[in-house]
Amino acid sequence: MSAPRKLKMGMVGGGRDAFIGAVHRKAAALDGEIDFVAGALSSTPEKAKASGQDLGLAEARNYGSWEEMLEKESALPEGERIDFVTIVTPNHLHFPVAHAFAEAGINVVCDKPLVHTSEQAQQLIEVVERTGVVFAVTYNYTGYPMVKQARHMIQEGEIGEIRKVIAEYNQGWLTTKLEESGAKQAEWRTDPARSGAAGAIGDIGSHAENLVATITGLEIEAICADLTSFVPGRRLDDDGNLLIRYTSGAKGVLIASQISVGEENDLRIRIYGSEGSLTWHQEDPNFVVYKPLEAPVQVIKRGNDYVCEAAQRASRLPFGHPEAFIEAFANVYLAAAATIRAKQEGREPDAFESDFPTVHDGARGVHFIEKTVASSASDQKWLDARLPR
Numbered sequence: 001m002s003a004p005r006k007l008k009m010g011m012v013g014g015g016r017d018a019f020i021g022a023v024h025r026k027a028a029a030l031d032g033e034i035d036f037v038a039g040a041l042s043s044t045p046e047k048a049k050a051s052g053q054d055l056g057l058a059e060a061r062n063y064g065s066w067e068e069m070l071e072k073e074s075a076l077p078e079g080e081r082i083d084f085v086t087i088v089t090p091n092h093l094h095f096p097v098a099h100a101f102a103e104a105g106i107n108v109v110c111d112k113p114l115v116h117t118s119e120q121a122q123q124l125i126e127v128v129e130r131t132g133v134v135f136a137v138t139y140n141y142t143g144y145p146m147v148k149q150a151r152h153m154i155q156e157g158e159i160g161e162i163r164k165v166i167a168e169y170n171q172g173w174l175t176t177k178l179e180e181s182g183a184k185q186a187e188w189r190t191d192p193a194r195s196g197a198a199g200a201i202g203d204i205g206s207h208a209e210n211l212v213a214t215i216t217g218l219e220i221e222a223i224c225a226d227l228t229s230f231v232p233g234r235r236l237d238d239d240g241n242l243l244i245r246y247t248s249g250a251k252g253v254l255i256a257s258q259i260s261v262g263e264e265n266d267l268r269i270r271i272y273g274s275e276g277s278l279t280w281h282q283e284d285p286n287f288v289v290y291k292p293l294e295a296p297v298q299v300i301k302r303g304n305d306y307v308c309e310a311a312q313r314a315s316r317l318p319f320g321h322p323e324a325f326i327e328a329f330a331n332v333y334l335a336a337a338a339t340i341r342a343k344q345e346g347r348e349p350d351a352f353e354s355d356f357p358t359v360h361d362g363a364r365g366v367h368f369i370e371k372t373v374a375s376s377a378s379d380q381k382w383l384d385a386r387l388p389r
Helices: 019-029 045-054 064-073 091-103 118-131 145-155 184-189 205-216 311-313 325-344 360-376
Strands: 007-013 032-040 082-086 107-110 135-137 162-170 220-228 239-246 251-257 266-272 277-281 288-294 299-302
Touching: 007 019, 007 064, 007 091, 007 325, 019 032, 019 082, 019 325, 032 045, 032 064, 064 091, 082 091, 091 107, 091 118, 091 162, 107 325, 118 360, 135 325, 145 205, 145 266, 145 277, 145 288, 145 311, 162 205, 162 239, 205 251, 205 266, 205 360, 220 360, 239 360
Parallel strands: 007 032, 007 082, 082 107, 107 135, 162 251
Antiparallel strands: 162 266, 220 239, 239 251, 266 277, 277 288, 288 299
C-alpha cells in the first residue's frame, strides 16, 4: 500500500523580513507530511513575488495577492489545489483572508489572535460549521509535550480541586519605543489599526489565557484588569495585570508584560490544587514540576515512558535531548494535518489527531481580549467575562 500523498500548503504573509512565516514553514515541514507549494507572501505584488522566488516557489503558484491565490487555487482540480492555507499576516488581515478561504472550502491554519472582534470570530465559526473545513489556530505552546502531560495530570485528579492559577508572560523587547526605529514587528503590533484593541494583552496575554484553558479546562467568570502603556506615546498597552475569577470558584492571576527589562520569552504557569501543584516554564519546557501534598517533589521529564500517551506522541527525540519551540509548533501542524487527512478519508479523527486549538479556542481568546480591555477602561471592579451561551 502506497504512502498517502503529502498535504499541499499555501501561505498568506510570511515573506521577506517576517519572523513568524519562517517558523511556520519549518514547523509544517518537520515531519514530512506537508509541502509548501503556493503563496501570496507580502502586502505588495512586487515584494510577494520576490519573497516567493527567494523560497523557490514555482512561478505559476507564486501569487501577487491572496485574492489571486484563492481564485487560481480554487480553480485547480482536487488533489492539485492546496489542501490548506496558513495565515501569518498582521492581525487585521486574519478575518478577511480566513473567511474567504473557509467560504471556498479550503482548510485554514491561522495565527493568533484570531481576529479583531467577537463578531468576526462568530462569523468564522458559522462558516466553519457550514462548510466543514478544518480550522486550526496556532497557539503553539499547546504543542509542548509537557503541557499535554500537565493537562493529563489535572484530568486524572492528581492535584485535586484547582484553587489558584498564576500565568505569566514576561518580555522586555518593547521597553523602549522600538516602533519608531523601523522595527517591523514593533510597528504593526503597536498600531491599533493592524493589531486590534490590545497590545501586550492581545499578543502574549492571549497565549497565557489559552495555556490556562488548555491545561486546566477552567472557564473565566469575571475579570478585574489593569492595562498600562508605560512608554510615552504608545497607543496600545505594553503591560497588563489581571485578577480572574473562574466559574468553578478557582481564582487566577494573569500577567502579560512587554516592558519587563531583561526578560525574553518568560511564559510560565503555576497551578495549585487541594492535593498538589504543577509548574511549567516555556524557557525550560522539557519538564513539569509536581509537588504533591505531604510527599516529595517530583520532576517529570519529557521523553520517558511514564508520561501520558499524548505527551509521548508529541515527542520526537529520546529523553535528555531538548525539544522546544519549532517542535511544539510542528505538533499543531501535525494534528491539523491528521484531521484534514481524516476528513479526506471520510472518517472522524481520533482524540490525538484532533488535539489542536480550533476556531472556538480562537474565538474565546478574542472574547478574553475584549473583556480585558473593557475591564481596564471601566471603573467597575469586576466585569462579567463569561462566554455567551
